Amino acid sequence: MSSITKTTDKPDMIVRKMPFEFPNDIDPHWNPDKPEWSHMVNGTSLAMPFLEPYLIRTMRKSLPLIDSGTLKEDVKLYIGQEGQHFQQHRKFNDLLIEKGYAELTNIERQMKQEFDDFEKNRSHKFNLAYAAGFESMALGVAHWLINDREYLFGHADSRVASLVLWHFVEEIEHKNVAIDAYNAVYGHYFYRVYGVIFATLHVIKHSRRAYQAMLKKDGLWNNLRSRWKLLKMTTRFFRNMLPPMIVACLPGHHPSQVKDPQWSLDWIARYDSNTDEFAILDTTNISASFS
Ligand SMILES: [Fe+2]
Numbered sequence: 001m002s003s004i005t006k007t008t009d010k011p012d013m014i015v016r017k018m019p020f021e022f023p024n025d026i027d028p029h030w031n032p033d034k035p036e037w038s039h040m041v042n043g044t045s046l047a048m049p050f051l052e053p054y055l056i057r058t059m060r061k062s063l064p065l066i067d068s069g070t071l072k073e074d075v076k077l078y079i080g081q082e083g084q085h086f087q088q089h090r091k092f093n094d095l096l097i098e099k100g101y102a103e104l105t106n107i108e109r110q111m112k113q114e115f116d117d118f119e120k121n122r123s124h125k126f127n128l129a130y131a132a133g134f135e136s137m138a139l140g141v142a143h144w145l146i147n148d149r150e151y152l153f154g155h156a157d158s159r160v161a162s163l164v165l166w167h168f169v170e171e172i173e174h175k176n177v178a179i180d181a182y183n184a185v186y187g188h189y190f191y192r193v194y195g196v197i198f199a200t201l202h203v204i205k206h207s208r209r210a211y212q213a214m215l216k217k218d219g220l221w222n223n224l225r226s227r228w229k230l231l232k233m234t235t236r237f238f239r240n241m242l243p244p245m246i247v248a249c250l251p252g253h254h255p256s257q258v259k260d261p262q263w264s265l266d267w268i269a270r271y272d273s274n275t276d277e278f279a280i281l282d283t284t285n286i287s288a289s290f291s
C-alpha cells in the first residue's frame with residue numbers, strides 16, 4: 001500500500017492508494033443472501049465516477065476563494081481521497097457492466113449529463129452546497145454501514161465489502177472539509193440545508209434507477225418476495241439515515257460534533273501500522289474490532 005501524507009501539522013488525513021482488484025469471479029450479487037442489497041450498493045457505486053469528479057472540480061474551484069491555509073490543505077487531501085474513491089469504483093463498475101448489465105451505460109450517460117449540466121448552468125454556490133450536502137449524507141451512511149456491518153456485509157464477498165467500508169471510513173475522515181469550504185466561501189445556512197436535501201434526493205434518484213435496472217435484468221423487479229426484501233432494506237436505510245440527516249440540517253451543526261465510530265478509528269490506526277494484508281477484510285468475522 002502506498003500513501004501520500006499531509007505536509008502540515010494536522011496528522012489525521014492521508015490519501016490511501018488501496019491495492020483493490022475486482023477480478024471476473026466476483027458475483028454482482030456479492031452478498032449472496034441479499035441480492036437486493038447488493039444491487040442497492042452497486043447502484044450507488046455506479047454514481048461515484050460521475051459524482052466524485054464533480055465534487056472534486058467543485059472543491060478545486062473553491063480553493064482560490066478560501067483564505068485559510070489549513071483548509072486549503074484539507075481541500076487538497078479531500079480531492080486526493082475522492083480521486084482514489086471514484087477510480088476504485090470505476091474498476092468495480094466496469095466489472096458489473098461486463099457481467100451482463102450493459103444497460104447501466106445508459107444510466108451512466110444520464111448521470112454524466114446531469115452533473116455536467118450542474119457545473120455549466122448552476123452557480124458555484126449551488127455546486128458547493130451540493131458537495132457539503134452530499135458529504136452530510138455520506139457521513140450518515142458511513143455510520144450506518146459501519147455500525148450495521150455484520151448484517152450488511154457479514155459473509156459477503158470481502159473484496160466488495162472492503163471497497164465499500166474503506167470508502168466510508170474515509171468519508172468519515174474528511175467529514176468536515178466540504179462544509180468548512182461552504183461556510184468559508186458562502187456560509188448561508190438555509191442554502192446549505194437545501195444542498196443537503198437536494199444532494200440526498202439526487203443521489204438516491206440515480207442509485208435507484210441503477211438498482212432497478214439490475215433487478216429487472218435479474219427478473220427480480222416484479223418478484224413480490226424480492227420487492228418485499230428491497231422494501232425492508234430501503235426502510236432500514238431511511239430509519240438509519242433520517243436521524244443524522246435531521247441533525248445535519250440543524251442551525252450551528254458541524255460534523256466535528258459527531259463522534260466517529262470506534263471501528264473506523266481502529267481501521268485507520270491499523271492501516272497506519274502498515275499491515276499489508278489489511279486492505280481485504282475478513283467478512284466471516286466482520287463484527288470483530290481490530291484491537
Ligand atoms: Fe468518496
Ligand SMILES: [Fe+2]
Binds near residue numbers: 082135138171174
Ligand atoms: Fe466524500
